[in-house]
Amino acid sequence: MRMPNEIDWERVRVLLDQLYEATENLEDLFPGRKFTLDGHLVGSVGEVVASYMFGLNLNPASTKGHDAVSSSGRPVEIKLTQGKSVAIRHRPEHLLVLCRPKGSKISVVFNGPGAIAWEAAGSMQKNGQRSIGIKKLAELDALLDDAARLPLLRQVPF
Known part of the structure; x- marks a missing residue:
């Protein structure tokens, strides 16, 4: 889409x-x-915003594995949070993590290979998810070079 x-x-x-x-x-x-x-509400907001920002093609809602595909064909998992962490269920090919605290603008916290975030995430929880903090993701993102990132095409004006 x-x-x-x-x-x-x-x-x-x-x-x-x-x-x-x-x-x-x-x-x-x-x-x-x-x-x-x-849940679905925040996830869907994150998906449409990331699609706009990075020119992604969204997979149908609730597709297992990845939320979108980049213009180069790279599968992308998208997370949006207003909190201090996100949960991931699998090792994504590429991970985009956006954050919008109450009253603030959306920012990109992590834009890079999913394996990096997966390896740094906590142990598997009973619900099948691994949690990783926004602060840790920002630290990992700072270590990436531009070639590892999806190119940002547009900023979201909020």
Whole structure:
């Protein structure tokens, strides 16, 4: 799936901010209970944003293995978080990790060979996932040369 040429990214930003506001309001109503944005919602946002930024062709939703394919044919796993870590289920060919803390812009935390992140991730959890911190991913990303990265085509304006 290719991204449409015209996307109202300001509207996307407003909708995401409304989701963040809704979770904060729910947490105010129910102290001690967390209402985090995760799962398919955040995953899908990350996929469409990464597709726009890097010119990726998205695989059908819920495709096992990788979320997209680069213009050079490289399979790409995409993660978006508002937290301090991401979880990976397999060793991806290429890994893109984006982060958008509440009230901040989306940034690229890691853009490189998935094997590097896989080897640095924690041990396998009972749910079949391995967790790796955003800080660790940023450190690994800083060691990569440009040839290991997907070329950034466009910034997201939020």
